Amino acid sequence: MDKEKTFDDAMKDLEGIVQKLEQGDVPLEEALDQFQEGINLSRYCKRIIEDAEKTVTRMVNEDSSEDTADN
Incomplete structure (x- = not known):
């Protein structure tokens, strides 16, 4: 997966994979590849969200x- 992908692009890709897999007419090998890519995208998005949360908290x-200090 491209590490320079934006969060929005990764989410769009993930949504596309979910829609494709939900149709149910994907060959098993392709479904497994798509599922693995979905897992990778999900982890990537989770890292971006966690980094954003840390930044906001900081x-x-x-x-x-x-x-x-002002008081």
């Missing part, structure tokens, strides 16, 4: 520290 904590 920013909020820094802001709280500044507010406390």
